[in-house]
Amino acid sequence: MKSRRVRAIIAGATGYSGRELIRLLLQHPRLEIAGVFASRSSEAQPVAAIHPQLTGLTDLECRPFDEREIGQLDAQLIFLATPNEFSHEVVPGLLEAGLTVVDLSGAFRLRRPDEYPHYYGFEHSRPDLLRTAVYGLTEFARDSLHQARLIANPGCYPTSVLIPVAPLVEAGIVEPDQPIICDSKSGVTGAGKTPTNNTHFSEVTESLKAYSLFRHRHSPEIAQGLSFDGLQSRVVFTPHLLPINRGILSTIYFKAAPGVSSQEIARVWQSQFSRCPFVRVFPEERLPEIKFAANTPFCDIGCVVDSDSRQAIAFGAIDNLLKGAASQAVQNANLALGFNEADGIWPHGAGL
Numbered sequence: 507m508k509s510r511r512v513r514a515i516i517a518g519a520t521g522y523s524g525r526e527l528i529r530l531l532l533q534h535p536r537l538e539i540a541g542v543f544a545s546r547s548s549e550a551q552p553v554a555a556i557h558p559q560l561t562g563l564t565d566l567e568c569r570p571f572d573e574r575e576i577g578q579l580d581a582q583l584i585f586l587a588t589p590n591e592f593s594h595e596v597v598p599g600l601l602e603a604g605l606t607v608v609d610l611s612g613a614f615r616l617r618r619p620d621e622y623p624h625y626y627g628f629e630h631s632r633p634d635l636l637r638t639a640v641y642g643l644t645e646f647a648r649d650s651l652h653q654a655r656l657i658a659n660p661g662c663y664p665t666s667v668l669i670p671v672a673p674l675v676e677a678g679i680v681e682p683d684q685p686i687i688c689d690s691k692s693g694v695t696g697a698g699k700t701p702t703n704n705t706h707f708s709e710v711t712e713s714l715k716a717y718s719l720f721r722h723r724h725s726p727e728i729a730q731g732l733s734f735d736g737l738q739s740r741v742v743f744t745p746h747l748l749p750i751n752r753g754i755l756s757t758i759y760f761k762a763a764p765g766v767s768s769q770e771i772a773r774v775w776q777s778q779f780s781r782c783p784f785v786r787v788f789p790e791e792r793l794p795e796i797k798f799a800a801n802t803p804f805c806d807i808g809c810v811v812d813s814d815s816r817q818a819i820a821f822g823a824i825d826n827l828l829k830g831a832a833s834q835a836v837q838n839a840n841l842a843l844g845f846n847e848a849d850g851i852w853p854h855g856a857g858l
């Protein structure tokens with residue numbers, strides 16, 4: 507007998523991550539789209555008119571966000587690809603309505619409510635949900651994801667840093683007396699679909715610039731992910747805007763413990779990620795590049811250690827809209843619902 511599909515809603519469907527979610531769910535064997543929504547003030551429009559890439563693939567209509575309409579959709583799950591403030595506002599009601607929530611924003615990622623005013627510009631009204639939300643860096647959250655009700659999907663930069671570095675900190679391979687320096691570069695879709703003075707074409711093209719030094723929202727998230735709560739000086743994170751469409755490369759510098767070689771680091775990763783379909787360990791001779799990871803759901807990692815100085819340089823490359831957002835959200839939903847982790851994601855997951 508064919509198993510019934512689980513019905514899922516996508517909010518923020520007019521955005522870049524929302525578009526990737528629609529595309530992944532259209533090919534998903536066990537999830538079906540119950541409805542797609544944009545902001546409350548938006549006008550109803552066919553999805554294919556908003557995202558011409560999806561022409562001929564769906565006749566869904568994207569509608570203004572409306573809790574009452576959402577409550578009547580007989581859905582089990584909702585993906586929120588919406589701004590932080592909006593997710594913060596609507597998540598409690600969606601949980602009360604019985605939906606499982608996968609939130610792609612940062613509204614429920616940090617465990618400490620006192621970090622929200624500084625990094626996000628608002629007081630957090632639900633510290634209880636910060637304590638119970640599952641931080642969905644899938645490869646490290648498997649056990650907590652099953653039947654989770656609120657999943658805080660990780661930020662794109664933290665995904666590219668934490669996947670390579672967290673197992674090395676855990677294994678005692680990273681010397682604690684020097685900061686871990688994360689030099690990260692992202693394509694411009696990382697800033698969402700609305701152009702700003704800093705992100706429109708002529709500002710970005712043929713250049714490379716750093717931004718949000720010491721105050722980027724992903725700094726506390728990286729520190730938290732490495733269990734450095736309250737010790738943020740152990741991580742220096744510098745994001746850069748790269749004049750390409752999609753993809754992130756994080757170059758991460760740290761001092762390795764005595765006697766640690768590149769081969770030992772590769773062994774730690776192979777053992778940590780042996781059952782993880784979306785992490786690929788690259789050899790020293792062929793390090794990760796954005797073009798290998800872009801339009802894929804993988805996080806590509808690699809490392810070189812200079813044995814004399816013990817200086818190590820690790821790399822994490824992802825597609826910010828896929829492993830950094832939509833495909834990781836689907837990985838998390840799959841595990842929450844007891845499906846196969848790769849359902850709907852790969853091998854059919856190449857971008858449009």
Ligand SMILES: NC(=O)c1ccc[n+]([C@@H]2O[C@H](COP(=O)([O-])OP(=O)(O)OC[C@H]3O[C@@H](n4cnc5c(N)ncnc54)[C@H](OP(=O)(O)O)[C@@H]3O)[C@@H](O)[C@H]2O)c1
Nearest residue numbers: 518519520521522523544545548587588611696698699826
């Ligand atoms: N872009 C990335 O690489 C990336 C990676 C990881 C996580 N994220 C996070 O994922 C979320 C979506 O990011 P994105 O880049 O896909 O954004 P985006 O392209 O700017 O799209 C934002 C979506 O949210 C809707 N929206 C905007 N203001 C709203 C409001 N006040 N109330 C309800 N809906 C509203 C928009 O609808 P309208 O069209 O009607 O305005 C649109 O559908 C953000 O929280 C972002 O931080 C993004």
